[in-house]
Amino acid sequence: MRDSFHSRIGFILAAAGSAVGLGNIWGFPTQVANHGGGAFLLVYLCVIFILAIPALYSELLIGHSAQANPVKSLTQLSGGKARHIGKLMGYLNVLGSCLMLSFYHVVAGWMVVHALGFLAKGVGLTSVSEFLLNSSMPRDLVFTGLFLTATALVVFQGVEKGIERWSKRLMPTLVILLVGLIIYMLTLPGASVGLERYLVPDFTQITNTSILVAAMGQAFFSLSIGLGGMMIYGSYLKPGAKLGRLSLSVAALDTFIAFLAGLLIIPALYAGIHLGVSVGEGTELVGEGQLIFAVLPELFNSMGVAGPFVAFAFFSLLSIAALTSTIAQAEVPVSYCIEERKLTRPVATAASLVLIGVFSLLLILFFEPLFGWVVTAVTQFQLPLSGLFYLLVVGWLWRRSNHLKAIAAGSFGLTLLRWHIRYLCPVLMSIVFYHVALS
Secondary structure, eight states: OOOOOSOHHHHHHHHHHHHOSHHHHHTHHHHHHHTTBHHHHHHHHHHIIIIIHHHHHHHHHHHHHHTSOHHHHHHHHSOGGGHHHHHHHHHHHHHHHHHHHHHHHHHHHHHHHHHHHHHHHHTTOHHHHHHHHSOOHHHHHHHHHHHHHHHHHHHHTOIIIIIIHHHHHHHHHHHHHHHHHHHHHTTSTTHHHHHHHHHSBOGGGTTOHHHHHHHHHHHHHHTTOSSSHHHHHHHTSOTTOOHHHHHHHHHHHHHHHHHHHHHHHHHHHHHHHHTTOOOEETTEEOOHHHIIIIIHHHHHHTTGGGHHHHHHHHHHHHHHHHHHHHHHHHHHHHHHHHHHSOOOHHHHHHHHHHHHHHHHHHHHHTHHHHHHHHHHIIIIIIHHHHHHHHHHIIIIIOOSSOHHHHHHTTOHHHHHHHHIIIIIHHHHHHHHHIIIIIO
16 A cells, blocks of 8 residues: 555645755845845745746646656656656656755755854853854764755655655744744844844835746745655645645645745844944855855854754754755655665665765865766756646646546636646746756
């Protein structure tokens, strides 16, 4: 009997956990601040409804209808001559998941290292703190391995007893940490200026096409669409699940947490400005890796006695966000090994994580030539390409027993959704792919 989610809330927390990753916390806030504040938020919310939720619904629908891993699902539902393309895209999802997890575990290891390093600093363990906070290959190897082990231990326990149970624990913890850090940051001098930049719309930028492109890219990546994680989660839903409502719930929770992340990060950056920390490049605030590993640690170091403990809470938050993503994405190769290679879950989990570990080892050993290339290949090429293919499968290639087509026959709203997925969404996804991967 195939494993499945036990409850609706368990699925929502697990799927939102898959979507809530490092990109939400280090990418979304600075996108908002650098693109008109509240104006970007309004455009982003529109894009979530117009593009991201239909794409998420399509990925869930493929998995739920086929009740299988991405290779079998995309092969089965890509009718006629397109079956070979579907099979190829399925394998690309499995490979892409492994590649994504290889660099994600390295970065997640850095999060744990910084959490423990600042905690050691706060309690006076100076030599331990220096080892942890100074980059070295032995350090990276150890903590990448530890995070791989944590992912494996959760996935090993299965969907209900592992992924669902731990998502119910990790996601509330993440929200509590996030809210607590927001409350603290908003008390710091200068934070109110950041809050204003984050929330107050600059409508002079609303007609800037770069805002629309940035919002489409961020909305799509924010919901973790394109690597088969949501597809495999959809396949673990019980028959009759209301995918539309579930898609809305997952998108709402993911967007809410991204919004909360902005309430933390942007006021923190402006509190840093007040303390003399350099937080920008020209007129724009820094984002991504430089924000997390350079700017914010400098801010924490300038906070005095409280700084190391605030930093510990912050990097613990990022570690949890990373783990909720890795356990979701690891299920893609694991489910493939179970269903296509007929391995038991323990063997499939070990085989998948060992392969991912080998990829991670290569990235650590050959960091300069490989790391950036792998990140670019997965995030800028595979994600939008796979997302576009999911829309084409649901809208065009899936001809026999197409559930969306069948239920749309008696509903104006679902008929409109079907036409929306067939025509508008592929055009919008093509624009995202062009600007992210080819421009």
